[in-house]
């Protein structure tokens with residue numbers, strides 16, 4: 001199946017000479033939820049703004065649904081909804097008008113029943129006649145989502161959808177993404193919150209200093225790069241680690257009551273039996289063992305650190 005978005009060797013150098021994207025190539029499959037992760041200034045917004053046609057690339061090409069975003073801008077743009085980080089100013093406009101207006105921008109006929117459904121889904125229906133400026137920050141976010149959905153896009157971009165929002169809105173966003181995915185909408189989101197990617201994404205891409213350094217299925221990524229950590233709770237504080245156990249992967253906590261051991265859970269020999277046997281033989285008594293799978297966050301931090 002051909003990808004719904006295909007980015008080929010994309011470069012962007014801003015005026016002044018800063019190179020924000022360096023030969024980025026990326027395919028997005030129809031119906032997937034793709035999370036783009038990266039530290040501040042990595043190029044996430046530049047990449048999605050370029051795909052959406054708001055920033056002109058200095059090299060490379062992009063197609064959306066087979067349409068080239070430069071040669072066939074209108075056709076490509078029509079397929080895309082973008083939820084930006086900030087609200088463009090239309091402070092006096094009513095919620096329902098600003099959302100309905102978006103359809104007109106794309107040359108589409110009015111569809112009041114769709115606008116009603118979107119506003120209800122986003123808990124904005126009661127506020128439909130309120131001017132934008134009277135809404136809370138979280139509600140303005142909801143309006144941005146409603147605007148992006150009004151022309152029934154096949155691909156939805158969410159730029160930091162939950163930065164600075166409360167727990168309720170974050171949950172609502174996650175629920176909405178799930179619902180849109182069920183309806184077949186392709187979703188690309190940028191986020192700093194790794195747990196968000198962990199919760200929602202099918203695939204994860206990591207961008208750092210304008211380069212895509214990794215793209216993988218979320219589950220595969222966590223399995224491949226994920227390590228496990230074993231924590232052993234000791235009955236009594238331990239002075240020093242028994243001889244032969246003072247390797248890098250084994251550490252004694254500052255309060256000397258816990259030993260942690262980091263290991264590759266996929267390896268044939270994890271070293272767990274050896275460690276536990278060695279502790280017993282040395283007369284170290286323990287009353288509990290815990291293991292923890294490293295999270296996407298640990299993986300991400302390691303990756304970005306390694307490339308810095």
Ligand SMILES: Nc1ncnc2c1ncn2[C@@H]1O[C@H](COP(=O)(O)OP(=O)(O)OP(=O)(O)O)[C@@H](O)[C@H]1O
Pocket residue numbers: 014015016018020038039040041042043044045046047
């Ligand atoms: N209009 C511009 N002119 C010059 N440099 C720019 C412009 N827009 C962005 N940049 C630079 O390009 C780099 C990438 O910025 P971008 O906003 O794409 O990063 P980001 O990954 O979205 O960051 P954040 O997580 O902080 O939103 C940054 O160093 C930024 O300063």
